[in-house]
Amino acid sequence: MARTRTEYVCQSCGASSPKWAGQCADCGSWNSLVETQAMPRSSARAGGISGTAGGRVQRLSEVGTQEAPRASTGMPEVDRVLGGGVVRGAVCLLGGDPGIGKSTLLLQVLSSLQPRLTTLYVTGEESLAQVHLRAQRLGLANLDIPVLAETSVEQILAQLTQLKPAFVVVDSIQTLYTDTLDSAPGSVSQVRECAAQLVRQAKATQTAVVLVGHVTKEGAIAGPRVLEHMVDTVLYFEHDPGSRFRIVRAIKNRFGAVNELGVFAMTDAGLKEVSNPSALFLSRHPEPVPGSVITVARQGSRPLLVEVQALVDRSSIGTPRRVTLGLESNRLNMLLAVLHRHGGIALGDQDVFVNVVGGMRIQETAADLPLLLAALSSFRSRPWPSDWIAFGEIGLAGEVRPVAGGEERLVEAAKQGFRRAIVPDANKPRRAAKIDIEVVPVTRLAQALDQL
Template identity: 85%
Template sequence: MAKVRTEYVCQSCGATSPKWVGQCGDCGQWNSLVETHAAPKAARSGGISGTASGRIQRLQDVSTEESPRVSTGMPEVDRVLGGGIVPGVVCLLGGDPGIGKSTLLLQVLASVQGRLPTLYVTGEESLAQVRLRAQRLGLTNLDVPVLTETSVELILAQLGQHKPAFVVIDSIQTLYTDGLDAAPGSVSQVRECAAQLVRFAKATQTAIVLVGHVTKEGAIAGPRVLEHMVDTVLYFEHDPGSRFRIIRAIKNRFGAVNELGVFAMTDAGLKEVSNPSALFLSRHGDPVPGSVVTVSRQGSRPLLVEVQALVDQSLIGTPRRVTLGLENNRLNMLLAVLHRHGGIALGDQDVYANVVGGMRIQETAADLPLLLAALSSFKSRPWPDDWIVFGEIGLAGEVRPVAAGEERMQEAAKHGFKRAIVPEANKPRRSAKLGIEVLPVARLDQALELL
């Protein structure tokens, strides 16, 4: 009889150790190692290629014919997936509890039924609960096979028997494999169950969506290797108290990353938002100080967002720098550039910056609008409500170009904006007809003169 080998697995990063130690040597977490039995060799063997032949092939001989994508019937979901459902894709969907993950997937299943054989596997709810949710969503004609099971071996047996083309598993943290003695949801169980499902998806060209729980920090629970194993990683985002939901593609092997899908939560489930730019713009009756509209590029979609800043006299020795939707360290750097190259000191002022609607901007195109919004609040001079601004600011005070400048200006012109302050290098060609007056600037002091 083979001897069972014991190892210790970090519940934070998934690293293994032959003995228990107080601190994980890989991620530095304390008291995160849990004793577990090593997976049998049979469970660890096998790749995820799913090819019947293991021979070496030349890259030029590999067929590049892509299987046709299948639309989900929801354009916002198709956008974040890269155009639709790809056969053999494994997608990981994460988000806070109650944000609408199961609701969205049930709506997708209802939309693709009749075009694809589907299966909904739930390890958290009973069949009656799934039926009640479908009734609340108004999906009276929903005819989707449902399976309540948590054993990955039994699930794979059902998949092999019924051969569905699109499978939803809710959730990966509830599954377990008989080859391991660890509890469901542990690092070893999540990793091994996901590996078996990925191998099955690649071998049979079955599209699988895995629902993942998130930690209190907002990351998907379980080992980080889980996100590396799947093809697509989607995150649900939302502003607390708001009914709007955003799905962001963090990783996508079949499409662009950072794509956004915008939804509104209603009594009948998630409804797509046809004009998401309207969500991130505050309709003020009159121009107000500290508000500047910019054009952010999220994946392949330009979105108009409003950047707000509030500058006030600090009542404590160390002024506060608070950002929501922007990077805090970048705000500190930009304020130093404003002092050095603009001659305006805000060292004794509290500076608060916010992006309206709960949007998160990670690109540098928001540098110039952020500084102009802060200066507008500091001088109590409102910015014209029909102007848009974008551009990156360097440490030497130069305004650097950003990607897709003409597309950003075209999007602003569609929403009725009349003027645009853009970097000099983003000045459109003479032949381009954008329908908006362009004011190019090369340095920060030139932009400040316009205010």
């Protein structure tokens, strides 16, 4: 009999090593190598897609294409994040903190899809009675959802072959195991092999599969990074502690735009879609207050109005503090240096605190101009008008650079009742159609500061 071969697999990145080491040579993490049995050759294949031409080389111009058919989930916010709906044969990975609402959202999606598509809910963490109790608490209109309590991936694949569902939810991938491996469920090798088998089944039968994934303490999906590369779509559930609002963000999507947002509110009856997300991120003070500037952030294809707040106060310590929530701290230091050099305003002895209201994270440069305007407004104790907005990127030479989607941002601001916008000169509307908002184009930082 052949001797069983063991190897050491990193629990962070999935890299294997023939012997144990204190630090992973690939990702650099410490004490992450765990002894496991080597994966058999028959089950070590990656979950790739077999070519329909039998491996024959073709020119790209000869390959036939067709638009991927989509099925609406009945929830517009979910459809937006997925790129327009559910795609047959697509595999989606949904991650989020425990108790954030992953299972609740997927049960609501299954209840909406069941009258139009054949579905299946596979649970490896809860009993069928617990799933039924949750469905009753949510008050779902349709309880005829096929459910399966199973953790063996071979048994799950057998049920998929027999039932032939069009939409499958697996909750969660960390609870599954395959008989071909002796490692415990949740290990890197088990997660990787179980996901590979489900991906192959989805591609072969054109079944849409949603995998629920656990997250680590840092907020990343637990397991090897190869898991995110194997699937077509990666979604993250985010929320601000103490808030009832939830945000579903698309990190990867082969069938749509990335960084799309879906906004929900957690209620006693489950997750409810928020029709006007811009209202969540605006304080709407009774009167203008210093240090508050409204901007229009672009998340995927959706423009959202958010409020950037700044508090500037004299520092009581030798090194002034620079604290940001929702923005990059290094960029704040750079912008304050530009404000000093090209605006003549020194904040070197001041503490600067910046916050984006509502727990929103802005990862684009359009917030540069409103950030400096909010800081100057707080420093001079001069309120920014409540019906004004501003957006634009600030360069190191003091110029105001354009950002993508300027016209869509202005249209969204006009819908919300804003009357004046400070924007880069290159973002002023070019077409003949008028936007019901006064646009003030600026090319230099000093011109924008003069407006305040």
